[in-house]
Amino acid sequence: MSAPITEKKGGFDIRELKNLFGGGGSLKQFGILGALVVIILFFQIWTGGKTLQPGNIINIVQQYSYILILAIGMVMVIIAGHIDLSVGSVAAFTGIIVALSMKDWAFPWWAAILLGLVVGGLIGAWQGFWVAYVGVPAFIVTLAGMLIWRGGNQFIGDSATVPVPQDFQVIGKGYLPEIGPNLGFNNLTMLLGLIVVLILIGLEVRGRRTRKVMGASANAVWISVLRVVILGGVVMVAAYLFATGRVGTSFPISGIILVLLVVAYSFLTNNTIIGRHIYAVGGNKHAAELSGVNSKRVNFFVMMNMSVLAALAGMIFVARSQASGPFDGTGWELDAIAAVFIGGAAVSGGIGTVAGSIIGGLVMAVLSNGLALKGISSDLVQIIKGLVLLIAVGVDVFNKTQGRPSIIGLMTRKDKGGQAPTDDTTSTQVTPGGGTPDTAVPADLPK
């Protein structure tokens, strides 16, 4: 019943373009990537070239790295079918404890960071316990957490601002140092760019090999080359921009932390057992449990992990603003959730990627930054951001109900279509007299 595959023989077929970032690659949210490029170009023109100036992009990374870090944890929570509203408060709570540990107890910066991660872990274990083992919906547990940890921050810190020492500030304000000969740019930043390009090439080769093992027709070679050239080019241009900023600046330390986390969590979600289990539980909890997956443990893990990342984000923010305050992290949960959904995750769970969420977060970051550069007032910025969120997710939902995975699919669609979406309903409906005994499956609780 699968649609006949009409492969065009030879040559350059524009429809293969849809494989450029779909298919074997990890970036399934090509539509959003395209939107990011369009938004960047738009602001680049509108602001007369200010958007892509080194100083500005460095600023964007420093200013949004903590939101993007939250988005990494949030996408995993959302894939598993939950939500976390407490991240801003958790960040603030951790921030004040870390700041006080250095001020009052003379903790060195590294011990303070460790303490912060432990605090995040404990908070996460608390929330995970309620979600996974008691069965309270995460919305409620984290709504409570939002109040508890915000209040905790203000109680402990006496609603005052607590400064943090210089050496701690590096994780929020620091840059890659200057090393080696003076070549007119920051050497380490360019080196970082090269490493990323090499990783991209490695992933592409690996992907092609996997497809070959499956006997699947790999994408045309020109697609692979084009993909590496485009992505690699973007990375190197970006690296060059970061490397040629104001003297003393380069790629921010918080950006390094972000990149490492993106790589690590992309690997975790795609290539490890726990990662697969998160998708399984979010996609079909009953099927996952009948495959031997311990869904409680999965839920506990995603909630705990989220709080650890929130703690990290909180510390980076405190480091950047040089002090912990009573209103740190207000509204972060909404930015992080927006990033995840713009990045193609599904409200019902089971769908989403780390890479997509980062791109979604960057869309919001570039948008806010560009509007700020043009001096648009913050009331209008909020309205615009709200509309962007709604439209982005609306387009995504529309595409999905039409059985199309992405915007590029929409553009390259030539056939009559209508095949894929109906397939889905086939076999449940052809079991007329049948159906499960409705008692066998407990009705799924609304999430």
Next chain:
Amino acid sequence: MEQGLDSAPTILEMRSITKEFPGVKALDNVSLSVKASEIHAICGENGAGKSTLMKVLSGVYPFGTYEGDIVYEGKTVRFKDIKSSEAAGIVIIHQELALIPELSITENIFLGNEPGRGGVINWVEAQKEATQLLARVGLDDDPDTQVKNIGVGKQQLVEIAKALNKNVKLLILDEPTAALNENDSQHLLDLILGLKSKGISSIMISHKLNEIEQIADQITIIRDGKSIETLNVKADGVDEDRIIRGMVGRTLGNRFPEHTAEIGEVFFEVRDWNVQHPLTAERMVVKNSSFTVRRGEVVGFAGLMGAGRTELAMSLFGRSYGKFLSGHVYKDGKEIKLRTVAEAIDHGIAYVSEDRKALGLNLLDTIKRSIVSAKLRKISKGDVVNEIQEAQISEEYRKSLRIKTPTVEEGVTKLSGGNQQKVVLAKWMFTDPDLLILDEPTRGIDVGAKAEIYGIIRDLAAQGKGIIMISSELPELLGVSDRIYTIFEGKITNELPVAQADPETLMRSMTSSSQKVVA
């Protein structure tokens, strides 16, 4: 068309209804004729097409999605949804009751049909009418009672009251007594007869043949999506055996693989298995069941829907269903505990669920990820999944099971039912099981794919694995199994080597509680 004895006018005529789903013809040229003030039963095995026919009639499948004509009260009708069929007086009461537990009886009766003006409900009016309607169905509960606080039998009556409120002329009941006890069933049947005397016709789908024999005027038998015959109960002197013959009377053909089973020792045994309904403490879904499986043997479990087959299987598989009360499981002579699914998998037990979409697969996933999902450890080092191995293994299964797909990277939703089922089988074969429990392995699959699945089942048995095959299709049980157990109301009622089994004997053991002593 024969008109029967009396000359009551025909209220409904469905002519040559054909309904296709991609890949499967669910209804093929089905005709049905119902007279006014008649109780018309529709009989057939699970999957024969009864419910699909009723969904066509009630507008669940709107006009245009099927072929053929529906003539109702002398006019050709084209229902576009349930609302339009209800407006014409055709009301369907589904097997799963559509009542809202948290609302009161009155609120449920008038849901979607609230009396009042401009969106404001006239509760006094509603209350008054509800009391009258409840009296008509013989229910004397306070209409303010929440529906969750009355039993299933009474809920069924509320459904009928709801239908009466819609001025029903033709009532469709899908397995109305499936969840009811003896008393409630009798009450319901009497009520249907009472409605008949007031001129309301009923179409009733039921597996309980004694009930049909008791109240039906005519019986239409559907088999494999075709209407086979219409029997007049009184004129034709129809009894249960006659209905059974109509339901199962098809030639088996050679859809089933030739095989000579090499059956080994008993290696899996269940003794005195008792399971309680997960919510209702007094309801036992599996009662004192004991059975054995030998190596290389395909053991069939025959039972109608709700008999407890799935419940038995799922409660064995890591207590995935109900509340475990007592019982023992032995494998290779040793008692084993199967408290979680993970434990069951580790003991070499696999369960292929009857509901592929809800319980068997993560529909958002790709084929290759689905295939390895029940035993990721097998291809992982530490906690890292080896994707190359994953691709190789799923590719091997694609070839050996002939899963029709361009690549295993494809999402499982893109596959037809038969190919999805092969993915589920691959998923469980990948766990290296000794015992495979296959629950309705060919449900919703076209004939060609069925034959392939049968082949796979026999191959697995030939490799020395034990297979439990649960099915409502007797021909496939007879064609594939080596030995068959029958289940009725949670009890094992019979055990027969396939050579001694025939459809009539099985159907009798599946529909009566008279416990035959098992040798």
